[in-house]
Amino acid sequence: MAATGGGGRAGEGGAWGELVAAALLGAERRRPPGGSVTALLDAAAAETVRRRAGARPAVPRQRPEPAPEDGRKPLPAAAERRLATLLADRALGGASPSGAAAGRRGSGPDLGELLPQWLAEANSQGYRAPAALLPALLDAARARTDLRAETLAFAGPRALWLARYNTDWKFALRDGVRRQVPGERPEEAEQLWQEGLFAERVALLTAQRQRDPQAALALLSSTWQTERAEDRLMFLDSLRLGLGPADEPFLERALTDRSRTVRATAAELLAALPGSALAARMAKRARACVGPDRMGGRGIIVVEAPHECDADMQRDGVVPRPPSGRGERAWWLVQLVESTPLRVWSEQFDGLPPARIVALPVADGWREDLHAAWCGAAVRQRDVEWARALIGEPTEPFSEGPGDPAKLLSVLPEEERGEWAARFIAAHGLSEAFRILGVCGVPWSLPLGRAVVDALEIARDAGSYPWSFSGVMGLAERCLDPSDAERLAPLAAVPDEKEGESPGAGAYWAESFQRLVATLRLRSSMLAELRGERREGEPQAGQV
Template sequence: MVAAALLGSERRRPPGGSVTALLDAAATETVRRRAGARPAVSRQRPEPAPADEREPLPSAAERRLATLLADRALSGSSPAGAASGRRGSGPDLGELLPQWLAEANAQGYRAPAALLPALLDAARARTDLRAETLAFAGPRALWLARHNADWKFALRDGVRHQIPDEHPQETERLWQEGLFAERVALLTTVRQRDPQAALALLSSTWQTERAEDRLMFLDSLRLGLGPADEPFLERALTDRSRTVRATAAELLATLPGSALAARMAKRARSCVALDRMGGAGSALAQSSGHRRESPPAAGIVVEAPHACDTDMQRDGVVAKPPTGRGERAWWLVQLVEATPLEVWSEQLGGLTPAQIVALPVADGWRDDLHAAWCGAAVRQRNPAWARALIGEPTEPFSEGPGDPAKLLAVLPEEERGEWAARFIAAHGLSEAFRILGVCGVPWSLPLGRAVVDALEIARDAGSYPWSFSGVMGLAERCLDPADAERLAPLTAVPDEKEGESPGAGAYWAESFQRLVATLRLRSAMLAELREGRREEMPGPREG
């Protein structure tokens, strides 16, 4: 019957010889199955949702949240007018939700019960909302998630709030019996509190876990990674899963004192050295009892590996390079990335990271070597090397092998903002989008002014306004709301210039109108969320 129904009566003769007979037989089979079904066993009603003792939202803030969630649902999490390329002059409310949630959590409010489903739907659609949403929703989010599979992400991301320190038996029970999402979250939570307890928990079931589960569990060890994790990670280097082995090797490489880091350093030392024929680098570093600021005359010579043996592969070196990449360069980069950066000062004559980066590299190996150092600086979170490799903001991106945004993220937040402001002042906004994304929010005063100045310069130069829509969107979320009144004059439509794109001036004015409106709205949002707290503050004492 199924074959005939799927293939059609022209290709498969149905039972009874006709379509009518097939439908009659299907109806009969349906009645037979329904008649044979056993009644469901009644179950107890679920326990009520746990109480949330935090303060309720001020009424104005609750209305604002409802508006933000309704706008997100109507727009499908996409800026209005995205399909046509124009958003209008009104703020994009959906993009304000992350900041609203962060401030509500900072003020210690609880989520309104009636808005919990909409909040969880928003967090389901956007992973960047989940942490703040679950903190705001509190224990009721987990209760709801157990009754609706659409919100099962909350069991993974929110379980950290349900296991108190004083109940280790509950931790063990959840680890043995919980859903995979709950177990991942549990391991992360325990890792935050007690890294060794989390490692013991993982070790207790490691051999019986599936390969894909082992990978997720192993990744949780990044939090609080330390020397005590090395024996477990060394054993994981022999895991039957290639991805598990690679992750274990990566984690060991971030431990400067690990045996793997020492093995990789030994291999890398044999590949990279000072060019003694080009000058005495070590003597230069030791002369006069102090370091010279100018780079030494010596260069660097590279002898990349000629083979990738089994020991290298056990330590995480992938033998087969990506398409278009040479084998020796591929192996060299992996070795250097996994080598502790402190090794290179000793290997290269006691020079500083800035001096080492300034050295010439023979035979065209510079880009590969610098790319490997960039990867090591990001992996090891080394500000000195990141600072040396990212260079001065006056240099364009194209001259460096590493991702400047990743290197910038390693630097302290204040330094990031200063570097980005100087970069924008030197180069404008054409390549600034990547680096703006790693700067702290709200942007610092110098960075905010640099962005606005660059936008105004681009407008006055007759540039296409659509090219800066991404930066303008970032500015709406990241500029200090106090800048709204300073930007108000830019909302006027400028006179159209000769050679300018038709309608460009109106578009620029519309963009600045939306920016100012968004900043004012953000200011109002913050005031609404802080309203209740101001009322709780004691007034001045009399007498």
């Protein structure tokens, strides 16, 4: 019952205050004005009208400039209806179209999860957003940060225009900076860097690193000494884009920064530059710790981990105190090896290739620490040959490897990733599949898609319940090639219940496969609509 106007504010402590106090306390604790709850509500209604009628007129202001034009082509009508349906489903919280009970998704597609793919395809086709749907699009991007880049690209300049009049959408102004300040207007970039909000400055620095890394570094250098420590850390992290040898002098100076986290980040960036002085210093230390057994021949690796973490090591980013449960010497060794250029090890081991080095036995129980450090270096340096050697054959279980196979897999070429993941799933099923599937390209390759579906069938036939594999099933809905829908349709039939099978498992699996097939068909329709096609028998927008 709060008033929206300002005219009755002078009487806040009078009749209106009495009504509010009585309503908050309740009739059980205070006799309401007028003697009854009905009388209280009647009085509140009358007082509300009086207060609103007394609102002061607004001060005249200049009319806003019209929204800018967007010259891109409009969406096809079917695609626009589809977008409205996806946004409406998101606003309703993704309620299942099939009306499934709470706790179960039912057999209908999760429309909200299709929105990222829809936006990516619309942007690839060069469409502009319908003006009427811009508020809903901005609301969706506000709620989900993973949608923001594609949403702002699709919404275009009108989204930024709208965001100036609604503080809920201020993220669009921050994220839109990189589109607003082109490289040919350095004076505007300088002004924004000196006067902008922190988020605007981060976005500007990121955009400038993409266009002109050295211009961005010059901006950062101009104010570095006056920035707060937490801001210096965020700004420094943006130098990962376009990192090159020209950044080394600045990063070397940052090794003496007052903030420990800034120093650590500077050291990490320098270690990613194979030709940097820091990488050479780390390599010298690492080579003194790890090498072939010269006394007993080349067939074994010997390790002598550091006995202390001196001041020079700490200056170069080595953290002296290990995490709980980790030995000091092993902790220092791993940091040295991770920061060493991987090409050093072929030199250290007489020209052996990575696969041969990784296969060598390691003396005195140091294998796990050494291989974990090499895994970290391969991921950091994006070295395909070392990642391939360390990830090993997909027949080996995760528990036997020192590093995270998903991270190593992300270094490999996309086609090779899919092949490795398919072979892993064929060998081990789906128990560890979720982590590796997340780094595979979309849509999945045919071998990978078949491996996932075969593993789901095996799990169903073994009597498991489908929600044990809900993460993989959700990925399959988004990542399987839509053309697989008809091939998978027979799996949606409810099988006969077998003796000894978990009660109702077959029906639940059928429901899951029905949702999978329906989602694939819907994705196929989405793509057809965005390409201006219409396919016989496919669901139209608003249908699932």
